[in-house]
Structures are given as C-alpha cells and as structure tokens.
Amino acid sequence: MTLLSVQDLKLEYDGRTILDGVSFDLAQGELKVIMGPSGSGKSTLLRCLNRLTMPNGGRVVFEGRDVLGPDVDERALRQRIGFVFQNFALYRHLTALQNVTLALRHLRRMPAAEADERALRQLARMDMQAHAHKYPAQLSGGQKQRVAIARALAMDPAVLFFDEPTSALDPLMSREVVNILHQLRDERVSMLCVTHDLYLARAAGGRVMFLDQGRIHAEGEVDELFGPNADPRIRAFFHQELQQAQAAQPISPAQPISPAQPMDGAQPVDPSGPAGSPER
C-alpha cells in the first residue's frame, strides 16, 4: 500500500531550479534511500514533504491526504512524520529519557508516567535503556543518534525521515546507526533516508534514488546503481564518496565501506558484506 506519493515536485529559489519534477512513491514498510551530489536537492526534497519548505508545484499525498493543500494541520502532519537530523538535535540540559518524553508531554499532553513508560520502551528498542538517565554530553555520537531515533519513534510516526543520520559520526559510530536502520527495516518501519554514506545505503538495504540537479536521475538497488555499468555522473559521485570514506578511515579490512560490485579503481569488497550480517 502506498504511504507517500510525490508527483512532479518543483521548487525554485531566486529563479534557480532546485527540484525539477521529482516523482516517487514510498510503500508502507519500505525504506528508500536518497543519494546524490552536494546541492542536488536532497534535503530540500525532504523538507518539502512535510511542508518545512513549500514547493512551487507538484503534489504530495501522505496517508491519502494532500500535504500541500490549504487546510493541513502542520502539527499533526509533523507528528506523523518523524524527523532524525544529522546533529541529533538533543537538548543538552535534559537526560536521554527527558529528551524522549519532552514531545510526548508537550505535543501529546501525555501524563508523565505513561510518557516515561513509552519513552523507556523506545530507548530499550534502541538498546539504550542503560543510558536513559545520562545527559547527551555523557553519550557517544552513535548513542546520541539512537536517542534521537527513539524520540522520533516514541511519537508513533507513520514514517521516519533521516537527513544524513551518519554524517556527524565517525565510521564506528555510523555503524551503530546503520544497524538500527537495518533493524527498523526488518521491523517494517517506513523510512526515507538522505545520505552520502555508501556503506549505509548498502547495509540498510533499501532502494536508492539518485538525485542530480533536482531530478531523480536513476533508481535501483545499490549494487545495480553503483555497479560496473554505472553512468558517468553516478561513477563520479561514487569515486568521490569512496575517497572521502577512505580518508575518514575505514573500520577494518573485513568490513569495507563500498558496494558489492566495485567499479574500476575501487577497492574490492567483502562479499559477506555488512548487509547480511548486521552487528547487534
């Protein structure tokens, strides 16, 4: 069943085309990954889907309702769409538990005991129950991102949007987040994930839409898109990202950050790959 349908979305800023007729569907329980060069419009696309930015044209239908119409309850819409940001957006003077309960108490007007119970359940789902009473400064980057995901899930959204969830993390911390995405995918949580991270795209296992100059240039499985027959734009993106990932220090030779079918000049890949063996 289609959860989100995006049709011919267009956006211009100052006469410059940012989104140029983007169309795609997200089915219930599906994970789609959006990749593409810097400035290609990935984050803007996400923002248009929950009205943080209003596009100039096109249609967005979410749970059967027109998101861009005049009578939309934006607060209700944003409760149905959980957003996870690259920099976690946690309140540093609140504990992990309090960060998760805050929105439940204020937006949902949930009684404290019920909010605590629900928040602890989501922290446990993220394997963070032992850290519930720690402040963000006492947590690693990967743990902070898991708290942010628990907070989004606690609102019981219909879909989770991730905007570069691993880009503020080192490779080891990124892996924790990738494993969570993998877990959520197995639980059939609907997700849309913007990322530059090839490892995440492959390990999370969703279909990838490759955005270029505001258009969906190609769509497919990671290995198909970034395989030996990739077109020059995707090839250029792949090589640039691979170089950056390698410069950022790969984790171990047994778990490289690259898709399964290397292009010319790319590093060979462990065929057992992280997608088949998520760490928990």
Ligand SMILES: Nc1ncnc2c1ncn2[C@@H]1O[C@H](COP(=O)(O)OP(=O)(O)OP(=O)(O)O)[C@@H](O)[C@H]1O
């Ligand atoms: N509020 C704005 N006003 C003017 N231009 C904007 C605004 N927001 C984004 N843009 C432009 O829109 C284009 C797409 O930006 P966007 O952040 O969506 O790209 P991106 O693909 O997410 O890039 P990155 O991977 O670097 O995060 C960029 O050229 C950016 O400068």
